[in-house]
Amino acid sequence: MHEVLAGAGLKRGGARERVIDLLAAQPCALSATEIEDALRATGRSPGRASIYRVLDLLVEHDLAERVEVGDGQARFERQHPSGEHHHHLVCEGCGRLIAFDDPGLERAIGKLSDRLGMRISGHDILLRGACERCA
Amino acid sequence: MHEVLAGAGLKRGGARERVIDLLAAQPCALSATEIEDALRATGRSPGRASIYRVLDLLVEHDLAERVEVGDGQARFERQHPSGEHHHHLVCEGCGRLIAFDDPGLERAIGKLSDRLGMRISGHDILLRGACERCA
DNA sequence: GATGGTAATGAGACTCAATCCCATCCTTGT
DNA sequence: ACAAGGATGGGATTGAGTCTCATTACCATC
Ligand SMILES: [Zn+2]
Ligand SMILES: [Zn+2]
Ligand SMILES: [Zn+2]
Ligand SMILES: [Zn+2]
DSSP states (O other): OHHHHHHTTOOOOHHHHHHHHHHHTOSSOEEHHHHHHHHHHTTOOOOHHHHHHHHHHHHHTTSEEEEEOSSSSEEEEEOOTTOOOOEEEEETTTOOEEEEOOHHHHHHHHHHHHHHTSOEEEEEEEEEEOOTTTO | OHHHHHHTTOOOOHHHHHHHHHHHTOSSOEEHHHHHHHHHHTTOOOOHHHHHHHHHHHHHTTSEEEEEOSSSSEEEEEOOTTOOOOEEEEETTTOOEEEEOOHHHHHHHHHHHHHHTSOEEEEEEEEEEOOTTTO
């Protein structure tokens, strides 16, 4: 990720370093607040403004994806360069996020792009339901 | 819509009356702020709290659907009693919302429910792309 | 048509994620 | 090492949405 930003002519700084490294090590999405807390726990959290700046930058360069689950705060998750991605199911009982992927769903969206005759550059899919604990 | 709420044993009040009537007359989603402004323009806007209460109530009774486009505010749109629903594509150029429905997509989600072995109670789908004007 | 229990409403304080501003710090090319 | 411009921090600010509670309106009953 660092390389991509460097290639775009951007300088390197402590905030960028820490946010990127943290995000790159996560299996699933983190909110800006969670990132701040996690970094504060290490002793050196960047300012809030810097965290948002880095996240915006990552989304802009397709290095991260913004995930909204409807709880009023955005979450961010590393985007794999291969284009492979997953979607989320949010449990209405406990709020837990569960990741899944489904080729059938992706295929349906691909067909849709043709049917609508419009160029579709991305899709957000969120399922709501009950996780096994809450069912 | 009034009838459904009455059937649920709820009383009728001015705020409820005005918000429902406004929403029922809209072709597409409105934000709470837009609703407040529109009603204020008529001279009698309910309090902000009442607007949110009515909207929550409508969503709870499947009379309206919450639509999130990622601009940090929720929008609300009347939901038809037949259960038929549509999804939206948001144009990244002009922000315009375009509605569409697709049986293939619904089918894929139905299958997914089985595959994940979880009860799925709803789904939000948002496509991002370019509308014909902006393409 | 009056009464009373209870739901509904309004106004504003409040929360909290996200943004803005600007002085200061640091990276990087020379 | 130096300078220029990008990067950072922190604190003030915004704005959607929530909460509280006193007041008002609805409606079943008498
Ligand atoms: Zn994820
Ligand atoms: Zn997908
Ligand atoms: Zn719509
Ligand atoms: Zn659907």
